[in-house]
Amino acid sequence: MPRISDQPTDLEGPLTSGRTRTKARDGLPRRLSSADRERSIVTAAVTFFAEHGFEGQTRELAAILGITQPLLYRYFPSKDALIERVYQEVFVGRWDPFWEQLIADRGIPLEERLIRFYQSYAKIILTPEWVRLFMFAGLKGLDFNGRYLRLLRERVFERIAEELRIALRRPSIADVPVSNLEIEMIWALHASIFYLGVRQFIYRLPIDGNVHDVIAAQVRTLLGGIAAVLPETP
Structure with missing residues (x-):
């Protein structure tokens, strides 16, 4: 089953690539690993900020991802930290x-x-x-x-x-x-x-x-x- 980071971004369709659960072989949802969840957040953040600008709110991003805002902040302790990761992902990476x-x-x-x-x-x-x-x-x-x-x-x-x-x-x-x-x-x-x-x-x-x-x-x-x-x- 493909990982969440392998799913298409909203440049190819609706912004749903950041969903933090995927389906196991038995059809039931499974939790992502920490690495996959972090990747899903970054992937969705790139698309989200490209659409809404950096004024976009992290609570809206969390809702798109299907997670709570506190959970998002477990991976990125501040909005600035998430924005910096977006910079590293898109411009440096x-x-x-x-x-x-x-x-x-x-x-x-x-x-x-x-x-x-x-x-x-x-x-x-x-x-x-x-x-x-x-x-x-x-x-x-x-x-x-x-x-x-x-x-x-x-x-x-x-x-x-x-x-x-x-x-x-x-x-x-x-x-x-x-x-x-x-x-x-x-x-x-x-x-x-x-x-x-x-x-x-x-x-x-x-x-x-x-x-x-x-x-x-x-x-x-x-x-x-x-x-x-x-x-x-x-």
């Missing part, structure tokens, strides 16, 4: 270290590397829960956004800046520090891809064309103009 290796793999042409990276990255971020949670966190003033964007700058943006310089035979970042303008140009590419999710999951507007084709065009646009802001070789 879905990060793929391979992206960093791909960006730096000079055995692959830079254009291909960037297209492959952003197409893979888009599969993670262009989802209703990722986009909506990120937007709600910003509106609520949580530190999700700041932490995640620092992660992006350190692990992605500065790596891309270095690879752009190497490809265009410009000084390494080790010799000439990356400029704010370079980072802004990479930001523009990154933001344009995130905006595809905003259009779809916030504005409810369909994306015109194939996402992979759009990403490839955006990467080529960056590569076609970035030379103007890179430092010149002495």
Whole structure:
């Protein structure tokens, strides 16, 4: 019998994935293990906060799960603790270290590397829960956004800046520090891809064309103009 964490979320149907009981083979309900119950709470919390924002009340979440609010707090002692777990689940847990290796793999042409990276990255971020949670966190003033964007700058943006310089035979970042303008140009590419999710999951507007084709065009646009802001070789 599948565990509760294997059931579909409300992105595939009604929000019922967090139910804390499932059926044993004899058809009678059985209690979840502590690990499965915790997982069911986190899974439901991701969907719940993506729908209602972080103003959503834990008593409503508990009712959806079919448990009491005190039981929910046995697993997460505060709403802030649950929200932090949602951050770890969605923004940290879905990060793929391979992206960093791909960006730096000079055995692959830079254009291909960037297209492959952003197409893979888009599969993670262009989802209703990722986009909506990120937007709600910003509106609520949580530190999700700041932490995640620092992660992006350190692990992605500065790596891309270095690879752009190497490809265009410009000084390494080790010799000439990356400029704010370079980072802004990479930001523009990154933001344009995130905006595809905003259009779809916030504005409810369909994306015109194939996402992979759009990403490839955006990467080529960056590569076609970035030379103007890179430092010149002495």
